[in-house]
Amino acid sequence: MNQQKNQNLLKQYGEWGIKLNKSKQLLRKAMIRIIIYAFIYTFGLLGVIVIGWQLASRITWYNSNPIYEFLILIQNGLIILLPVLLICGYLVIVFFELRKPYTYLDELAYGIQEINNRSTYAIRLEDDELKELNDLLNQIKSEIEFNEQAAKVAEQKKNDLIVYLAHDLKTPLTSMIGYLMILKDEKELPQKSHDHYVEIALDKAQRLEDLINEFFEITRFNLTQQALEISQIDLVRMLEQLIYEFKPMFQEKNLNCELQAPKSLAIKCDVQKMQRVFDNLLKNAVNYCFENSTIHIQLTEEKQGYHIVFENSGYTIPQAKLDHIFEQFFRLDQSRGTKTGGAGLGLSISKAIIEQHQGTIQVQSYDEKIIFDVFLPQL
Template sequence: MKNEFGRLKRKMIVQIIFILVIAIVIGYLISIALLDGILQAPFADAFVAFCENVLQLDWYTAQKIYLIIFQQNKSLWLAVGFILLLLIIFYIALSRFTRYFNLISTSISMLSDESDKEIHLPAELDFLEKHLNNVKNKLEKRARDAQEAEQRKNDLVVYLAHDIKTPLTSIIGYLSLLDEAKDMPADQKDKYVTITLEKSYRLEQLINEFFEITRFNLQSIILEKELIPLNYMLLQVADEFYPLLVPKGQKAIVHIDGEINIYADGNKLARVFNNILKNAIAYSDPNSTIKISAKSENNQTFISFSNTGKTIPAEKLDMIFEKFYRLDSARSTQTGGAGLGLAISNEIVQAHGGTISATSSNDKTVFTVMIPTKS
């Protein structure tokens, strides 16, 4: 910051020196012109005439006063003039600084007022102009992101509310049939009970998504770290998703060279891996293999989830970790979640001091989680 202010300081110094030189030159010229130069006689005659006409003094007295006040006190008048010049210089310099402060204050007001106009400052404050415009752009992006997230949340709430009616209507309908037809055949009754139970599970899932949307904005991530055998955790995660893999003929294989232990919150990290693997299963091709691998380098552990499926466009890759964003907006809430899984995963990983990223090309998508091995 000191170097950035150097240009401003140099300009101010040059301006002050320039004004000082001009003031001294003007003062010197006035001094020699009025007291010792070509204007000395006209000035003396004017002063004497003033004393005679206004003060009613005789010529000799007026002449004597002129000599005492001006001719015998040249150094005093020069000192007074120099002090006045310094005051003028100080006022001009202060005015310049005040102008800078006014411009900066106006620019800050533009930030608070969320003005659409770009901030412009003098050339010597170009560094500050760049900083303020960067802040302005970041604030605008945050406002847009917040607005888009709020809109996505509102859309999801509407979708969920609409979808809740479907299983609820079915549940009420089948229960009404069971209540009205007391002598219903056993096999038909079992069929209706099974359907009602499935609809109840779906209704529970939708209600849980409602709670998840609310809880996301209220929760604070508190880590309870311990030493975790990563090999065992990833194998366990893959095994738990076996029932979701089988219907589509998919497989999840874990490949790790050697044993890796990390210091992390096991429960929350498992939630990260569950969210990523669930997402990979949903978007992978049928009969494909999801590869899970891990390696440690320079006190950092990298965990990768690789799957084959439709390539994710670059513009969507930048948004998949934002809350309430769903990769495929055409997917109904029957198949898609509330769009919070990857956003929550991102916050958990960041709380560990790590990062989460995704790449997608040539029908291959890779999610990579970096966690410090020791923290």
């Protein structure tokens, strides 16, 4: 996964490099300099000849003077010497100007090698004309280092989660076996105790099922490979159906759930994925809500899209935790024995689904309130 990210990053910056059109810029500058230097050299050479001719004509020369004989030789051969001097000068100019791209290649190879060697220092290309390329290479280097560090952190979280899940799977399983053994061995168990033990075993089995589902979620869920299946649905009916399905959970904590929404509101979305988002948000609200309180869901329509706000009363979440709440494997409740301590994937998956719909999700917590604000644009 890390290698794929780096390849995608290099491809992205490669496209930026094409947009910058740096190679054509350098070639164009080199050609302009060649033309300018050629003009300067041509007129400079002609100027030297003219000035030399004028100065030589003002001096009285004698046939026996070696300088006079040399100047006469130049004068007689000027028709051949002048083109030779011009061609030689042009070749020298072209040689020095076209030599620069090869030095650019050397510097570029150096920069790429520094990225490959994971150097801790910033890349510094010597030529000022390569400043944009220098900045681009440093950006690539920084992004690769950031992605690698993020991948290591995510991998560590994943490994920790597997260890935690192994412990969590064992705990309810041990309890189930214990209570089932009691039911098997105690033939004369009172009906009240029998029902109580069956209820506990069933609760532990359901907890075990939830943990197993979360465990498989880690390995099978990959939003980047799942295309949206867009269809139209009444968002109000979807939320009403969800609230109805959660009634047993509401009754356990004596909660009310109020939906403030228009009579109907048709939207286009991936229905299954969006149901998953709202299910995660409502489950999160129930888990972290005070008993005997009310969960508020507000649906409003705007020109650009739709706002769906989930608000519940609960302990204020510190900002340090809010900053990481949408990260994979982040658990708001770190205790291993509570039902609120899931795998830490629900909110991360919800955020990914919403972003697939080109929307946003934000969270805030203050005055013992927890508020999730989802915005979905019109598709």
